[in-house]
Amino acid sequence: MIIIVDYGIGNLGSIINMFKRVGCRAERSSDRDVIAAADRLVLPGVGAIDPALQRLDELDLRGPLTELVVEKKKPILGICLGMQIMAQESEEGERRGFGWIDGKVKKFSFPTTGGVKAPHMGWNYVDASNPHSLNGSLGDGARFYFVHGYHFVCHRPQDVMMTAHYGGMDFTAAIAHDNIVAVQFHPEKSHRYGMALLKGFSKWTPERVEA
Numbered sequence: 001m002i003i004i005v006d007y008g009i010g011n012l013g014s015i016i017n018m019f020k021r022v023g024c025r026a027e028r029s030s031d032r033d034v035i036a037a038a039d040r041l042v043l044p045g046v047g048a049i050d051p052a053l054q055r056l057d058e059l060d061l062r063g064p065l066t067e068l069v070v071e072k073k074k075p076i077l078g079i080c081l082g083m084q085i086m087a088q089e090s091e092e093g094e095r096r097g098f099g100w101i102d103g104k105v106k107k108f109s110f111p112t113t114g115g116v117k118a119p120h121m122g123w124n125y126v127d128a129s130n131p132h133s134l135n136g137s138l139g140d141g142a143r144f145y146f147v148h149g150y151h152f153v154c155h156r157p158q159d160v161m162m163t164a165h166y167g168g169m170d171f172t173a174a175i176a177h178d179n180i181v182a183v184q185f186h187p188e189k190s191h192r193y194g195m196a197l198l199k200g201f202s203k204w205t206p207e208r209v210e211a
Helices: 012-021 032-036 049-058 062-071 191-203
Strands: 002-005 026-029 040-043 076-079 103-107 120-125 143-148 150-154 160-166 169-177 180-183
Touching: 002 012, 002 032, 012 026, 012 191, 026 032, 032 062, 040 062, 049 062, 120 160, 143 191, 150 169
Parallel strands: 002 026, 002 040, 040 076, 076 180
Antiparallel strands: 103 150, 120 143, 160 169, 169 180
């Protein structure tokens, strides 16, 4: 069973439907016992980071999720804001992130004369940065749908699974460390490549990454 953490932020129905399309059973829940019993977890999210973290804290999910992910090594997929929540901090807000991945979320910044604006919104191609089984499940020319004004900066290059290019810069499109994978894009809006990634996650065996 794949449980999507329901803290009132994000279009969970679209994620559930996409899992169903690839033959996987997924449900939404904010119940800690249900979450703890899951085979795999999905942490979604859209919008600003402080309200998301506030809601997770109000539901008392920060500690239980950290125990499941960091200590018990439960496989988890973060999506969009769900990926940014995994950082230690974000320039967007004041609340401390979960700190599961060593890194910081920064605002896109481009020269005002360049004609490039944030947020980065629309389809974009991704490139594999480090070997990972989920990269291999996508094939060549993979592209996904993005909507974000902030990007994740990993302090450990080996945690970067995919990159994308926008505004003259490469940014982290996906991260992976041990039992944690997370993507800045929306697989539930990314058609066949999104389905391939979610199906790959449903069958993924976490790979140990040395410190």
